[in-house]
Amino acid sequence: MKQTPWMLILLIGLLSSCASRQICTRPITTSEPQALALVTASQKAHGRAAFDRIRDLSVSYEGRWASIGPRFQPVLVDSKFRGVSQERIILSPRIIAQTHTGPGGVKKVLRSPGQIAIAYNGTLSREAGANQAAALVADAYTLFLLGPFYFQQSGTVFAMNGESLVDEALCDEVLAILRPGLGMAEEDRCILHIDRGSKVLRRVRLTLNGLDSTRGAEVDVTFRQFKKIDGVLWPTDFDERIRCPFKLHAHHWNLRGLEINRGLRAHDLKLDRWTDKAARPTPALPH
Structure with missing residues (x-):
């Protein structure tokens, strides 16, 4: 008897697990007071007063991909370039600049409201799919870093979504609807898993509608x-798992460095060159 090819097994798993989506699609136009209060409490637990004094962030990451990720989503993963990164974020207006380094060389990304530009080893990319993926990644990684503060943006509504366990901690779930969504998406939906005791945001589950x-x-x-740095509680360990169309581990990465308020401006973050102020490597996290 012949063995069933592993891709067929994967396809069967894809179809069966996608039948049990966990993020609801019902229309919600206004925030529920209890949900909004929980998000506000989580922001306070993460250091809202200190965060409000931040104007720009310089960060560095290092990560590794599970074997399935590059096979399933090669454009989104872009594993030849996304290994270690230096990233700069100006919070308002939101400008995200990234320099990714991997076995394929250097990928640079510049994301500003409604715009995206990327270059591979100095050559500007005009590939629509690569640009969509870069915009989605830039926005999503900003969400992961900022946690509950990301959801301060206008156009977001909140609703209660039940409860769950994350690392054995009981969490209240809040559904957040982002309009616009991540990257080029008109809308994305996130479930925030907020620790019932500490109000720390322990997990987000999200849709990825910004890429076809x-x-x-x-x-x-x-x-x-x-880690609490300058009065704000930051996650430093990130673990990503695919939940639909199938359930598999995707990516694990760590925050290696963080610096607050270098005084960055838009002119410091050109696609082809960062100024010396921006290019200075991010200091390692304190022990």
């Missing part, structure tokens, strides 16, 4: 090893 090939997919990212 991931529309309908869902992933969750669990936050661990929090």
Whole structure:
């Protein structure tokens, strides 16, 4: 008897697990007071007063991909370039600049409201799929870093969504609807898993509607090893798992460095070159 090819097994799993989506699609136009209060409490637990004094962030990451990720979503993963990164974020107006380094060389990304530009080893990319993926990644990683503060943006509504366990901690779930969504998406939906006791945000589950090939997919990212830096509680360990169309581990990465308020401006973050102020490597996290 012949063995069933593993891709067929994967397809069967894809179809069966996608039948049990966990992020609701019902229309919600106004926030529920209890849900809004929980998000506000989580922001306070993470250091809202200190966060409000932040104007820009310089961060560095290092991560590794599970074997399935590059096979399932090669454009989104872009594993030849996304290994270690230096990233700069200006919070308002939101500008995200990234320099990714991997076995394929250097990928640079510049994301500003409604715009995205990327270059591979100095060559500007005009590939629509690569640009969509870069915009989605830039926005999503900002969400992962900022946690509950990301959801301060206008156009977001909140609703209660039940409860769950994350790392054995009982969490209240809040559904957040982002309009616009991540990257080029008109809308994305996130489930915030907020620790019932500490109000720390322990996990987000989100849709990935900003890329044609991931529309309908869902992933969750669990936050661990929090550090308080300059009055704000930051996650430093991130674990990503695909939840739909199938359930598999995707990506694990760590925050290696963080610096607050260098005084960055838009002119410091050109796609082809960062100024010396921006290019200075991010200091390692304190022990």
